[in-house]
Amino acid sequence: MRLGWRTRIGYGSGDYALNLFWQGTGYYLFFFYTDVIGLPVATAGVIFAIGGLWDAISDSLMGYWAERTKSRHGTYRPYLLYGCLPLALSFIAIFYPYPIENDLLLIIVVTLALLVFRSAYTLVSIPYAALSVRLSQDSDERTRLATVRIVFGFLGGITAIILAGGLQDQLSDRLAFPIFATLCACLSVPILLFCFHNSHETAANTPSTPAVYSLGQLVKSMRRNAAFLLLCCGIILVTLGGALIGKTVLYIFVYDLGDRAAGNLTILLMTIIPILTIPLWSLLALRFGKKIGWLAGSATAFIGMIFLYADRSGSVLMAMLGYGVIAAGLSSFAVLFWSMLPDTIEFGDLRSGVRMNRRWWG
Template identity: 35%
Template sequence: MARQPMSTHARLSMPRRVGFGFGDFGFNIYYTGLNLFLLYYYTDVLGIRPALGGLIFAIPLVWDAVTDPVMGVIASRTQTRFGSYRPYILFGAVPLAVSFVAMFAAPLIFPGAVLASAIITHLLFRTCYTIVSIPYSALSAKMTQDSGERGALAGVRMIFATLGGLFTVFMTLPLAAHLGGGDMKLGFLFVSIVYSILATGIFYTTFATTVEQGGLGQPKHVSWSELVHLLSRNRALLILISAVVIGAVGGNIFSKALVYYVKYASGLNLSVTTALVILTASVSVGVPIWMVVSRYLPKKTVWMAGAGIAISSQCILFLLSIPSVYGFLTVIAMLGIGNAAFYVTFWSMLPDTVEYGEFRSGLRDEGLVFGLNQLALKAATGIGIGILGFLLELIGFTANQDQSQTTIDGIRTISILIPILCGILSVTLISLYPISKPLHARLVTAIDWRNSRRDQT
């Protein structure tokens, strides 16, 4: 579908919403597989030391710091008959799939250089992921300027994201065991091939069913100093990204450490897959609930309410000994429902910062905004997993062995107390977020008026 003009406030059709949101199912096949299982794959399948496994996640942060904002700027300045962002979804889907498979194939192809091959292929995957995911995220700012419609887009996107995460959590370990015939190295490789084929088909569907507005102008070719000025004037974006980094560091530590907590420290007759499925499924249940709530409450209020539920659930896990599997899973479900508020609100708050920055600086560059956001999310992942790997090493964790009581206590502290502290700090920051739905509507009107005056002169 070629790019075509449409009203910046027109209601998006359901096929457009679903087509856009469906893309995040594909991204979460990759992202959930990467975040929840890759460190486990490195430590428990390949036998890499936890600190080195965490280092593999941390090293690409330096590379991401360059590629993510640069990719955002490049994408926003791309002009084709397909638009600015959709071509990257179309042409980047296959390289992304190949790079994902390479992460699991390279250690088998080069058994004498497992660590080097893991680092190189991880860097390759992160680069390909940047090329596709940043344009996809920025696409929401080009589909509509209406804050309410963006909220609906974010909600549909998060429904598919959580479904993709649930699918990956439920299928990965059992499918790896089945396809590998007991050899988990081969099993993870075959799973990566299946997931890559599925994700590629999903991205093609997203490309075919979305369209970019023709009514929004292309960003001007401005200098890097002007881009820095744009960011310095965008207080809303800086607050949002800061809250996201801190909150997501805690969230990543919890979700990755949950594998180790259930396996080694919980003392419960509970499989890792069951715990992860309940956590992800509860997010899926929470998303439509918070979508309805967000119609009546400000976005940051919804964020803070959900965070309150999540933090309270983590406090219960940390302070109380829960001897029952059902009691443990109930608390995990409460945590997931609370976390769902973040996913609904964040992805509708981020596009609104584009107009906030445009009004205050006179410059518009949604690609840069979403590129920096992608960097923030990756930084949170890398920092969280890097900290987790280092701390597991520090407390004496050894994979696939019974752990000492000191190590078990350390796993509990790492997986629960650190995320609680990060969550509290994140909520404190987001309370300062300045954009409301009425304010955003006034900003859009003012920008339209200013642009029309400029065109007349």
């Protein structure tokens, strides 16, 4: 059954709000740590690593917790309603230039602020991602839903980048980034509430009596579900590579090419390009299959990386071209992963009778 555009847009709008935060932290937070509040690069890297480790723990806990939630709003939707304000406030906190002279105390405060933000982001983003399964059980419709969602996500990223770039042009970094975070926070709350009101979990897609499985049963099911394991490994590698590319763009343009304005423009282009290419990846997947779409996206991103590595001209335009090709390739994973994930879960369900997103003993 096809979903109406009100549902598609309502659900997709949530990713607009989430990408104000995701792109904001991905492109600017590391730079804020090192060049605004003066943390050493190694220290900033350790703080990000701690945040990543916490994500690995909190994401799993949130998935376990969300699946067991029962409320009049459904299983996943309540987290959009009650999590939007804490998420907005925590985003402001990570871009605040704390006037702390003691280095150790500053590191502790910055780390705690990041962990609070990561927790708040997990509180909203994990249920939001799982909500798509409760909107439709049709594989092709999930591809369309994922396409709309990801387009909205990149629109959110564009908004964040335009705000950040414009403020940096007009103000000092120490003022620009806190104002940027506040504006993103103010935008996110009404949008997440809009998503909440227009994304309804249907009884047809919600298990009436969720099964309770032991941890051993789930592990056994995962071992038999090669498609799920391959998809997870693939997206982990894509996420690591994408994070490394995104966090270094501004440094390369500022310190290697000496053109900060071009760096901000490149970040903007890397967010605009996927809006143009995502519908193409979606059409390719619907026409030839999701596997072909994934491989084509991988090849495109690989070509862009090779071009960027091989170019020794020092040309700003060549660097922008390389990053643009990479962005076009990486955009395929955004839509295909969220479209393929429910398919792999259902594949495992058919093979083992154990559904990965149902309850396990605890």
